[in-house]
Amino acid sequence: MQNKFAWISTPDELxxxxxxxxxxxxxxxxxxxxxxxxxxxxxxxGNVKIIA
Structure with missing residues (x-):
């Protein structure tokens, strides 16, 4: 099984x-x-990595 890397970019909202x-x-x-x-x-x- 391959490791996955999935991420989202949040909108510029409140x-x-x-x-x-x-x-x-x-x-x-x-x-x-x-x-x-x-x-x-x-x-x-939760357990999440944050890209900032």
Whole structure:
């Protein structure tokens, strides 16, 4: 089995507007999130690597 590398880039929106998208992505298997503004809030969602 190959290792996967999947990531999403978050939109430039308020945290409450993008939180659901990030949560859904994490539940779908995404393990990296590209975000420059809400690093601490993303870390609270689970085991995810943040690209900032």
């Amino acid at each position: 945290w409450e507007d993008k939180k659901e998208m990030i949560t859904t992505a994490l539940e779908s298997g995404i393990d990296h999130v590209l975000d420059l503004d809400d690093i601490e809030q993303i870390r609270k969602l």
